[in-house]
Every structure is written in structure tokens, then in C-alpha cells.
Amino acid sequence: MPRWTRRDMLMNTGAGFGGLALRWLLGSDAGAYAAAPQAPRVNPLAPKPPPLAAKAKRVIFLFMYGGPSHLDLFDPKPALTKYDGKPIPVFKPEDAFMGGKTRNAAMASPYKFARHGQAGIDISDRYPHLATCADDLCVIRSMHCESNNHAPALFQMQTGSRFAGRPSMGSWVTYGLGSENENLPAYVVLMDHQGAPVNGALNWSNGFMPAAYQGVPFRPTGDPIAYLNPPPGVTDQRQRTRLDLLGKWNEEHLAANPGESALAARIASYELAYRMQSSAADAVDLAAEPASVRELYGLDQKVTSHFGRNCLLARRLVERGVRFVQVYSGGNEGPKAWDAHDDLKKNHDLHCAETDKPIAGLLKDLKSRGLLDDTLVIWGGEFGRTPTAEGGKGRDHHAKAFTMWMAGGGIKGGTLYGATDDFGYNVTEHPVSVPDLHATVLHLLGMDHKRLTYPFMGRDFRLTDVSGEVIQAALA
């Protein structure tokens, strides 16, 4: 593959970039909570120090798309066994997404639970590897959200709003902190082998923010990023010649138009593009990983190989300074995601098997490299599942209570937070809304969710809109 070289980029620019271009690259006058750049006066992805003390520098969000069942993974309910097949008192027909198919008849969990770690965190037998990391987890059993429908619930978890069009959490984080490695996208999305979740690219949209803050999907094969390399027929030498002439003319044009930072920024963007070519290829090159690491993530087994690869990629990306990595488990729809309408056991057997070892491997690998201390790992989906049966063997969507967990940067491991009623139907203790979760993530990254705002149509928007409280009990 032809590549540009640094020399090619700099060849006609004397000592390198002019002062303007350099300042743009470094973003020297960018500050946290900076007003929205309508013109590229500073590099939108230049690193910005967090305004408050930060425990985490980066985020890996393991998104179990489709709605994993809290009742079968982290929130055991013996009452469901007792009531198996019988009505439960808390059930309301209007809460069921599938209407008539979900009747008031409890379904016992097909799985066994045990308490793990010093803290005695309940984890089902579908997550044996993860169970060995119990003392790293802060398990929040009192999550709730505003919709029991995939598309709006996904939007809410990703963007804070159940409507389309708001910037996603990764966009907010990169807007607030920039990137520590401009040679890679600041916000990377790794999809499941089954394809994109519903809502597609809107799940990692920059909304009304500039395109710089958009999530960039990395492809599983070939060039990781679109347009990374020239098309066939454009050789290395040819590309180099083009860039040389382009650099010369752009510099002359800038010299004739002094004071135009936008022109300098565009010259610098070609430099970044050049660096991205080698950095992106290097980041996805797993050949350098020893067999022991590959095995840790389950790359040696078919069932875990795809998600394992993405978890390993996530580690390689955060290691290189990528700010936010979103890793999806589950794609497309229905059984290809965690959407266990028809057969909970069959569905969760598969998706747990695909994710258990890779997630545990990721946590352990991050830890052994000292990265877990300042990398926040989040696990969860867009909602939970009903304690009542859908059809005979499935569970329906449930928004009133579900479980998520966090680990790593600034999180108090071995914590159980919040509680649900005997059936896992309603939250009974310490309810945590999606904005609460988002506020906590931003807090860990050193940002006040009330002050991280982006002006759009004359209003200062927030990821948490008008609510959100940091979950103090989750903090180390």
C-alpha cells in the first residue's frame, strides 16, 4: 500500500508548518468549556485539560445492544422461582412493549447465581470469567430509562435524549477533552459481527456539533477507516508528487492571505491525514500481540473471537490515546442482539458466551498494564427485561429497572448500588437515571455535567439536559 511519508508532507514547507498551522494543531488557545467553534480557529481535537480533577482519562463503553436481562445476570430474584408461571403483584400491562404477548406470569431465571469477590457481588453462572473480576465492578442495579422501545432507549443511553439528533456521549467527551492522539480518530466505534444496531450511525452521531466529534466506525477487515489509502493506480510516488505540489501552492496561498487561520488549519489537516494512515494501520495490527494476550481475550476460540478482537482493539486504541471507544455486542435485530423475546436462555447463553471471556480479559489486561486506573469501563444495554414471560420462554423489554456496571478509572470496585423490588420490576433504592449515569461519567473525566455545554440555536445544551446527579457511592 502506498503511504505518504512525513518528509513528503513537509518537503515544501521549509522547517515544517508555518506558525499558524502549528498553533492550530496544538490548539493553544483552546480551553475546556470553550465556546463552540463556528470557524476552525483552533483544532477541535487538540487535547484540553479537564477543568476538574479527573480520575479517568478515557472510556470504553461495552454496549450490550438489545437489552440484557438484569434478572439473569446481576440481580437474582428468588421470588421469580416461587412465582414461576403465576402473576406478580407489581405487573402493569402498559409496561410491556409486546402488549398481549407479555402476560402477567413470572418466569424463573434458568441460571444459577453465586456471590463473588470479597464484596460478594451476585453474578450468574453465564459470566464465570467476569465473576473473577467482581471486586473491580461497581454494579448499579437501580438503572431506569424513559423508553421500553429500542430506538428511543438507545438514543437516550447514547445521547441523553430519546429523540434523534443530539450528540452522543462520546461526542461530548471528545468535545470536552479533545484527543490525546490526533493521529487517530478521537472517538471510535467497533461494531458486532452481526452489523449495526438499530438507529445505525445516529447512535454515534455528533448531532449538532461539528463533524470532528463524530464516532468513527473501524472496519473489521481491510483499511480500518474509510479513504485511508489511495485507490488502485495511485502509487506512493504519485501521491507524494501530488502532495508536494499541493503543499507548495497552499503555502503560497496562505502567504498571500495572512491571518487566515482556517487556511492554515486545512494545511495542517493534510498533515494529520498523513499521520493517520500509519497510525490507524498500526493500531489495528494485532499480529504484534503475543499468543497469551490473544488467548486472554478469547481470540483462539470461534465464539469469542469477534468480540474478543474488538475488546483487544479497544485496549490498543485507548493505549494510543483514543478518548472514547464504543464496543457493541449484538447487532442487527432480535436474536442477533440481546433482545431475548423468544427464548431467553438460548439468547443469553450465546451472547454471554461471546462476551464473558473477552470482557474479563479486557479488565485484566488493562489492569496488568496499569491502564485500568484511568480507563473507565462501562457495561450495559439500553434497558433490561421483564420478570414476566413473553410467549413461554422469552422476556420483554423493561425500562423501569435494569443493571449496568462500571469499572476502572475512579470507580469504587466491589460496590453494589441500588436495589429493585422482589421481582426486579421497580427500583426501590437509589434510583439512577440515564442522566445520572452520564453525569457520573463526565465527573470521572473531570467535567461538571452542568458546565459542559454546547450552544445550538441560542441554547446551551448539555448531555444531561436539565437533570443528572453524580452517583457519589460509585466513586473511589
Next chain:
Amino acid sequence: MAIACRWVAGVVLLAGTGGASAADSLFDEKVKPLLATHCVECHGGAKTKSGLDLTTRERTLKGAESGPVVVAGKPDESLLVHLIGEKGDPHMPPKGQLSEAETRVIRTWIEGLSEPPTVAAGKPAKSDHWAFQKPSTPKPPEGREWGRNGIDSFILARLDKAGLRPSAEADRATLVRRATFDLTGLPPTPEEVKAFVEDPSPDAYERVIDRLLASPGYGERWGRHWLDLARYADSGGFHNDLDRPSAWRYRDYVIKSFNADKPYGQFVREQLAGDEVDPASAEALTATGFGRNGPSNDDNVGKTALDREKYRLDELDDVISTTSAVFLGLTLGCARCHDHKYDPLPQADYYRFLAVFNSTVKKEIPLDADGRLAGITKQPKTKSTLMALVEDGPKARPTRLLWRGDVKNEGPAVEPGVPVMFSAVAPARFAAPASGAKTTGQRLALADWIAAPENPLTWRVLANRVWQYHFGRGIVASASNFGISGDRPTHPELLDWLASELVANGGKIKLLHRLIMTSATYRQSSRSNTEAAAVDPDVTLLWRMPKRRLEGEAVRDAVLAVAGTLNPKMGGPGIKPKLPAEMLVASQRNKWPAVTKEGPEHWRRSVYVYVKRQMLFPMLELFDAPGASQTCDRRPVSTLPTQALVLMNDEFMNDQAGRFADRLLREAGAGAPPAALAERALWLALGRAPAEGRVADAVRVMAAQSAAYRAAGKPAIDADRDALIDLCHVLLNTNEFLYVE
């Protein structure tokens, strides 16, 4: 969800402190102990959940982080009363239920508080905010020594105040390139540039403007601006991103309307109430697609009646938010759950607008093969339809205010009408339909109010938008928010003057373009200078013309135009050019064909590229085209390495560079010297005589490249062509190509 607005908080506090000593003592004796027992564990002292502190009277009246929980004198409108009621959601306190007697105490206390001078009651809200006042009728300042029309007098007066001087007029090649991109989104041809540069007649420039305004490219360019506002897309966005096979008819309606210079009032009426304006007109019905453009989730609404009603209201929320922002510069969408935080828009105003749209239904109206309305009796032979938002009859669906926007928490009934702050000058409640009417008439009544010459917002908002698209920034920078939280106008009198000119011209936008573009302000050079930049770095006072980067559509269209491949065909279903194969794999929901080789059917203007919300066309998206999930009043301008990658490496760019080279070779004839080819290439791409040294640079690089290709075994003719392609590709990447001076 927020509760109420800061603005009303002030009102309540003032009202509360003004009197009501009986209420004071009632609070201390009865209410406070009750709150202490049931609420203060979470709302006071150590914890103040949601920012609500119920330990003292002042704090209770101050309310939560998101706004007050008490509306003085109105227990039924007070959130506190609602939440402690049996249907409260979230019910407070979380466990248990206040007794009837306890609830009565709280109600009595609230009743005893002085009634606030508000809003929800339907009384006009007072505001001295500039945009809500009748526009002034300023005369351009006289006695100015610089300028060509009234605009310049206003601009110069402001520059004088800041101690700045306007810039000299740009050279003619710059002017014609600026005007051509501005009005058509395309570059001028070298012939057009030369004709203007050499035209000695005094009205040469005016004739260029008139020619451009009359060209079909005008509607494609300015229609695209409107499509940003109208959040136009060809798919639903949510979930499986369902296709909208007839959405393009709305896009074509917009382009045609701009080209026809349709009076703005008519444009407003058709889009909001086309079925009431002329139910027999396919054009008017198509215009109601404005209300259908928002994201939708039709394939995946929940199964219950409640889910469907929520979804219906969410869709109407998009219509209300978009309508108020686009036509009025009001962020009324912010008042769905609570009174507006900044503007005097009580929550009831939102529901007055909901009442206007509440009886509409989404309809696919059948068309015959010629795109005319199919007869009701005749079964249409084609599957062709248009997307409309219409009413089925004159019976209005009753509307109730919804506390916190929650469909399960109904408040008082609300009638359709204008925001109460305008009710002194407009009917707060629109007339009921006349007997025999086919619809409720409420949308037409709203449109008539919006389009009325005396509406204080409509014409300022429109004039400001037109100004913004010419200069990159509006006189009011927050173009869809003229409210208290919006930006102040940099030139308020100029804005009012432009608005009054628009009204005087019958709402014809082309006349406004002509006025703006023939001003000396618009004709200034874009060259910066250190002294002025130190005073006004953002050029808000327009001491020069700001340089602007082309939008994504203009980048792609200019590439096609320069390469000589642009297919001028207008209208019809959206086009689907080639996408990288990996992108198609990544989304299993798209129906985008795998194009192996692009042809003229793909090389149409970018306004016709199919807008798939979940798979936006990369070149447009990377250059900041909006995602169409909500109205977009101003695009950000990003500079990204991924933009450089697409311009360098996309097959489209390399393919078009090849066609650009072939065009040069074809037009120059056999044996044309490299210098002639290079000069023509520079002219085509940059629209001016080549700068010094450029032709020599190009010839030198082409000679070296050709030699290298020959050395690698290519025949001479191919080697020369490849070297020319390199030059063409470089030109399409230059800053001079991407920026308009």
C-alpha cells in the same frame, strides 16, 4: 425533565414576597412541619434532590434546579400538588401517600399566595425584548461618503463607531466567483469570468446578478438552505430507517418555489396549511411535507394505545419545534414540559400550537402517472404518492396541557392560538371553522398570522437568514432563536430596514438578494488586515467580506462542474452514487445499490443525493452537511483530517480528476502544449488568471511525472495524460478551490 422556567420563578418570588402574610403564617405553622415529615429527608438539609429544598418558604418557592414547583394562587397548576397526588409521576413521597387533610393544607397555602401576573391564564406577558416589539422603520443614515445603497450606510455607521474602515472592492474575477457560488453553488466558467472582467458597461455587475438569479441553479442552491431548516431526508431515521419513496416531491417543491420567487407568505401558508389553502392542488399538498420531514419510527411504535399516543405527540413535537424555530425564531419546543426558561412563553403556548396541529393526520395521497392528484373514484394505476400532513374534517381533536409533557398527566384544556405575548395584537384564540368547512382552519389561521406583514418576527427572521447565507453569519447569529437567550443583532436597524424592504416587496426573496449583493458591503475584498482584525477578529462588523469554505454539496458539485461531468437534470427521486463497499456491509438496513462504476445518472447536483439518515453521504457529511434529525439554522465549519483523506483518496475524486484531464485534452485539441493545458486547468478550477509561477510549477511537475510514467513503461500518450490527472487532482484539493473569497 425540567419543571418550570427561571423567568416565572422571578415572578413567583416577587408575588410571594409582596404580601400574603396569612399565607406566611400558614406555611410556618402547617406546611413546614408537614414537609419536614414527608419530604425533607431527600429535599432539604443534607440532600437536596433535583436541587429542591423544602426547608423554608423562600426555598420552597424557589423550586427545583429545573424550576418552581409552586405556582402562586394556583394549586392545580403547581407541580408540588401534582406529585403528591395519587397520579403523581414520579409519585412523592416515593413511599406512602399524604393524607387528604395534608394535601388540603398544601393546596390552601398555595391558593393564598398572591396570584402572579402570568401567562398561563392567557394574559399578555410583558416583555421589552427587542425581537418581540414591532420593527422600527429606520431610514438609512444619511451623509455617508461610502456605499452603493442603504445597507452600506448602516454598515458604515457601525464601522465608524468602532473606528474601522470598509475594505476596497474586490477584483472582478473574485466578485463573479463569489456571486456565482453564492447564488448557484457552482463555480463560474472561465468564459463567464472573462466576460464580466471585460464588460465596460456600468450595470455589468447587476446583469451578472440577474442572470444568476434567473438560472435554475439558484433554486437548487437556496432550496438546499431551506431543506436544512426543514430537516429534509429521504428516510425515517429511527430503528430501521424506513425509506420515504416520495419525500423528494417536497424537495422539488422547495427548489421550484425558490426558482419561481414565490412570495414568502404563500410559501409559509402552503407548507403549514397547503390542504386548507388549496386542497385540489398537488403542489400545495406536497408543501405540507414540511410537517412530515422529521425523523419517524413508524415501523416500531409500541403495541399499546398509550405508546401510539406518545409517539403521535412526539411527532407533533417535532412539527411544533420546527415550525416555531424556522418561521418565527422561537424555541417553543422548550416549553413542552415546563414554561420556557428564558422567553415569555408559558407552557400553555406550546399546547396552543399543539391544538393547531393536533387534528392533523399523516397521509400518502395517490397521484396519477403525471404527478397530478388521482381522482378519488379512480384507482390510481401507479403507486405514486405524495407525503402530506392534512386534516380529515372540521372537528378538532381536543387538546389538553400535559404536565411535564407527560401524556398521563393531563392539565387544563387549551385552545389553538398565538403565543399569549402576542395576544394583544393577534387573536389569542383562532376562530372556529365556518359551517361546511372541510378542515378546522387552525393551521391556516396560524400561517396567516405568521405571514402577516405586521408579525414582528417573521420578516426579521427571514431577512436575517438570507443575510446569513450571503455573509456566513446573520445580523442575529442565532438565526432560529430570536428570543432572550439568542444573540443580539449586530445591526438592529439594518435588520429592521431589510425586513421592511422584504414586506414592501411582497415577500419576494430575489429582490432582497439583489439589494444585498449590489451593496458595497457585499462587494468588498476579503483580504484581512492586522489592525482591523485586532478590533473585530470575527468580522461581525463586516469591515471586509469573510472568506468561506464551500459546503459539502458545493465541493462535490464544483468538482463535477470543473471536470465537465455535471449532469444538469433537475428533480425526481434521489440519486445514490457509489459508496465504499465497507459502508454497505456495515449497515444491513440500507437499500443502497452497490455501484461499480459511476455514470452521468450519478453526476447530478448534490441536492439530489438521497438523504439516508443512518447513512449520510460521506463527502457531504464530512463537510458538515446536517444530519437532518432536527432543523439546522447554520452549519458548523469543520476542518478535519478525514476531509483531507476523502479529497485525496476517494475514487470519486480520482475518477473526476481523470475526466477533468480528458476534458482539457479534448477541448485543447491534439498537440496542445502542456503550458496551455495547465493554464486552462487553473482557469477552470480557480476561476481566474493563474497566479505567477503556477503554470511553470505545473509544467515542471507534469514533465517529471510523465517521464517517470514513461520510465515505468507507459506509452507516451498515457504518461502525459496521467501527469495531467495529477495536476487536476491537486487543483481539486487546493485551498483556493475550497474557499470563496
